[in-house]
Amino acid sequence: MNNPIVKPPTAAVALALGKDAHGSSWLGLVGAALCATWLLVAIFGPWLAPHPVGEVVSDTVFGSLSAAYPLGTDYLGRDMLSRILVGAQFTVGLALIAAVLSSGLGTSCALLSVVSPKWLDELISRLMDAFISIPSKMLALIMVSAFGSSVTLLVCTAVLSYTPGAFRIARSMAVNIEALEYVQVARTRGERRLYIACVEILPNMLNPVLADLGLRFGFIVLLLSGMSFLGLGVQPPDADLGSLVRENIGGLNQGAPAIVIPALAIGTLTIGVNLFIDRLSSRRSRRTGGH
Amino acid sequence: MNSNTLWLIGRRLGAAIVTLLIVSMVVFAITAVLPGDAAQQSLGQFATPEQVAALRVKMGLDQPGVLRYLHWLTSLLSGDLGVSVSNAVPVTELMAGRVPSTLMLAAATALVSVPLALILGIGSAMGRGGRIDGFMSFFTLMMVAVPEFLVATLAVLIFAVNLGWLSALSYSSEITSPLQFMRTYALPVMTLCCVIVAQMARMTRAAVIDQLDSPYVEMARLKGVSPVRVVLRHALPNAIGPIANAIALSLSYLLGGVVIVETIFNYPGIASLMVDAVTNRDMALVQACTMLFCTAYLTLVLIADLCAILSNPRLRNQ
Numbered sequence: 025m026n027n028p029i030v031k032p033p034t035a036a037v038a039l040a041l042g043k044d045a046h047g048s049s050w051l052g053l054v055g056a057a058l059c060a061t062w063l064l065v066a067i068f069g070p071w072l073a074p075h076p077v078g079e080v081v082s083d084t085v086f087g088s089l090s091a092a093y094p095l096g097t098d099y100l101g102r103d104m105l106s107r108i109l110v111g112a113q114f115t116v117g118l119a120l121i122a123a124v125l126s127s128g129l130g131t132s133c134a135l136l137s138v139v140s141p142k143w144l145d146e147l148i149s150r151l152m153d154a155f156i157s158i159p160s161k162m163l164a165l166i167m168v169s170a171f172g173s174s175v176t177l178l179v180c181t182a183v184l185s186y187t188p189g190a191f192r193i194a195r196s197m198a199v200n201i202e203a204l205e206y207v208q209v210a211r212t213r214g215e216r217r218l219y220i221a222c223v224e225i226l227p228n229m230l231n232p233v234l235a236d237l238g239l240r241f242g243f244i245v246l247l248l249s250g251m252s253f254l255g256l257g258v259q260p261p262d263a264d265l266g267s268l269v270r271e272n273i274g275g276l277n278q279g280a281p282a283i284v285i286p287a288l289a290i291g292t293l294t295i296g297v298n299l300f301i302d303r304l305s306s307r308r309s310r311r312t313g314g315h
Numbered sequence: 316m317n318s319n320t321l322w323l324i325g326r327r328l329g330a331a332i333v334t335l336l337i338v339s340m341v342v343f344a345i346t347a348v349l350p351g352d353a354a355q356q357s358l359g360q361f362a363t364p365e366q367v368a369a370l371r372v373k374m375g376l377d378q379p380g381v382l383r384y385l386h387w388l389t390s391l392l393s394g395d396l397g398v399s400v401s402n403a404v405p406v407t408e409l410m411a412g413r414v415p416s417t418l419m420l421a422a423a424t425a426l427v428s429v430p431l432a433l434i435l436g437i438g439s440a441m442g443r444g445g446r447i448d449g450f451m452s453f454f455t456l457m458m459v460a461v462p463e464f465l466v467a468t469l470a471v472l473i474f475a476v477n478l479g480w481l482s483a484l485s486y487s488s489e490i491t492s493p494l495q496f497m498r499t500y501a502l503p504v505m506t507l508c509c510v511i512v513a514q515m516a517r518m519t520r521a522a523v524i525d526q527l528d529s530p531y532v533e534m535a536r537l538k539g540v541s542p543v544r545v546v547l548r549h550a551l552p553n554a555i556g557p558i559a560n561a562i563a564l565s566l567s568y569l570l571g572g573v574v575i576v577e578t579i580f581n582y583p584g585i586a587s588l589m590v591d592a593v594t595n596r597d598m599a600l601v602q603a604c605t606m607l608f609c610t611a612y613l614t615l616v617l618i619a620d621l622c623a624i625l626s627n628p629r630l631r632n633q
Contacts, residue, residue, distance in 0.1 A: 051453065153334070154334065154337040154338065154341060155341070157334050157337075157338055157609070157612070157613055157616070158338055158341065158342075158609055158612075159567075159570050159571055159608065159609070159612050160571070161570070161571040161574055162570070162605050162608050162609060162612075165574075165589060165590070165593050165601070165605070166342060166345050166346055166593075166601060166602075166605050167345060168593055169346065169592070169593040169596055169597075169598065169601045170345050170346050170598075172596075242460060246460075246462050249462055250462060250463070250464070250571075250574075250575055253462075253464050253575065253578075253579075254574070254575070254578055254590055255594065256590075256593060256594070266462075266464075269464055269468070273579075276468065276471055276472070276476075277475075277476060278476070279472050279476045279477070283468055284468060284469070284472065287462070287464055287465040287468050287469075288465065290461075290462050290465065291460070291461040291462065291465045294460040294461060294462070295456075295457050295460045295461065297460070298456055298457075298459065298460040299456065302456060
C-alpha cells in the first residue's frame with residue numbers, strides 16, 4: 025500500500041492514509057469516541073434522564089421506539105432512556121473502580137515482588153497463581169452464594185479475580201526492566217527499594233499497565249453485567265445495564281427494544297474499549313519496532 | 316520422548332494437583348469458613364443459644380476450620396458430596412442428571428467451533444494484511460468483546476422471532492430425530508461458538524503467523540513453493556503445538572459462557588443448576604458444582620500446557 029501521495033495532507037487524507045498504512049486507525053477513533061460517550065453518560069446521565077428512573081410513565085409495556093419515549097418502554101411501562109442513562113452509572117462506575125483497584129493492586133504487588141527478597145516474590149507469585157486458576161465467573165458465583173450480593177461485594181470479587189492477571193503482566197515487565205543497566209546503576213548507587221520501584225521501574229512500564237487497565241475494565245464490565253443478568257449482581261431497585269436485560273427478558277419473543285438496547289449498550293461499551301486499546305497497543309508496538 | 320520431557324510432564328502434573336488442592340482450600344474457605352455461623356443462619360434470629368449450640372455440634376461447626384476442611388475433602392474424594400439443603404436430595408443425584416446435557420452442549424460446541432476456527436485462523440494468516448484478514452481481525456475483536464447475552468438475544472430475535480426457523484427459549488428433553496436435535500441445540504451452540512471461535516481464530520492466526528515469519532518458511536517461499544503448500548506442508552506441522560494449546564485454552568472459556576447460555580435458553584445443565592444453587596444459597600451444591608467446574612478448567616489448561624511441552628522440538632531432540 026505504498027501509493028504516492030499527491031494531494032495536500034488535509035486531515036481527511038491523513039485519516040485515509042492512516043487507514044491504508046496501518047489498517048484501522050479510524051476504528052481506534054470510533055473506539056475512543058464510544059469510550060468517551062459512555063464516560064460522559066455515566067457522569068451526566070442522571071441529570072439528562074427525562075423521567076424519574078422508577079416512574080411508570082406509559083400504559084404500553086415493551087413499547088417500541090417513539091418520540092415521547094426514544095428508546096421505548098420496559099416491562100412495567102417505564103422510560104427505557106432514563107433507565108439506561110441512570111443504569112450506565114453502575115456499569116461504568118463499578119467496573120472503573122474495580123479495574124483501577126485491581127490494576128493498582130496488581131502493579132504494586134508486582135513492583136514489591138521484584139524488589140524484595142526471593143522468598144517474598146515466590147510467596148506472592150504462588151498466591152496469585154492460586155487465584156488465577158479459579159475462573160472469574162465461578163469465583164463471583166461462590167462469593168455471592170456465601171455473602172449475598174451487594175455493590176461492595178461485586179467490586180471486591182472483580183478485584184479478587186482480576187488482580188492476579190494484572191500482577192502477572194506487570195511482574196513480567198518489571199522483571200525485564202529491573203535487569204536493565206540503569207536500574208543496576210541505581211542499585212549500586214545505594215538507592216532504596218521504594219525509590220527503585222517507583223522512580224526507576226514504574227514510569228517505564230506505565231503505558232502497558234494503562235493499556236492493561238483498559239482491557240481489564242472491559243472484562244469487568246462483562247463479568248458484572250453477566251452477574252446482573254443472572255440476577256446475582258446489582259439488586260433492585262438499582263439496576264445496571266445487565267439487570268435491565270434481565271428484567272425485560274419477557275419481551276424477547278416480541279423483539280422489544282427494552283431487551284435489545286441495554287444489551288447493545290453493553291456491547292458498544294466493551295467493543296469501544298477493545299478497539300481503543302487495540303489501536304493504542306498496535307501503535308506503540310510499531311513505534312518501538314516490535315511485533 | 317526422553318527423560319527430560321517426562322520430568323517436565325511429571326512436574327506439570329504435580330503442579331496441577333497442588334493447584335487443585337489450593338483451589339479447593341479457597342472454595343472451602345469462602346463457602347464454609349468465612350461467612351460466619353451457618354447454624355445461626357439456618358435457625359433464624361429467634362433461635363435460643365442452646366438450639367444454635369446443638370445444631371453447631373450436629374453440623375460439626377464446633378471443630379476448627381482445618382479439621383472441617385480435611386473432613387470435607389476426604390468425603391469429596393470418596394464421592395460423597397453431601398445433601399442439597401433446598402430439596403433434600405443427595406448432590407450426586409442432582410448432578411448426575413445434569414452433567415450429560417452440559418457435556419452434550421460442550422461437545423456440540425467443540426465439534427462446530429474447532430474446525431471453523433482453524434479455517435478462519437489459517438485463512439486469515441495466509442492472507443495477512445489483506446482485506447479478508449482485516450475484516451476477520453475486526454470481527455473477532457468485536458466478538459471477543461460482546462457479552463454472551465447480546466449474541467443470544469440477537470440470535471433469538473433473528474432466527475426465532477423474525478425468521479421463525481427455530482423456537483426460542485424452549486427445550487424438549489425428547490430428542491428423536493437429527494432435525495429436532497439441530498433445532499434444540501442450534502441457538503445455544505451458535506451463541507457459545509461466537510465467542511470461542513473468535514478467541515480460537517485469533518490465537519490460531521498468531522501461531523501460524525509466528526511460523527510464517529521464520530527463516531525456513533522464507534527459504535521455502537524463495538525456492539518457489541506455492542503459498543498453499545507453504546502453509547499446509549511447511550508451517551502448519553510446526554504450528555500444531557501452539558494451535559492445540561490455543562484450542563484447549565479457548566475451550567476453557569466455555570465454562571464462563573455456559574453459565575449465561577444455559578440460563579438464557581433455559582437449558583437443564585450443570586451450570587443452570589449451579590446458578591439456582593447460588594440463588595437458594597445451597598452451599599453443598601455450590602461447592603460441588605464449583606469444584607467440578609474448576610477441575611474441568613484446570614484439566615483444559617493442563618492439556619494446553621502438555622501440548623506446548625510435547626510440541627516443543629527443543630525438548631524432543633535434547
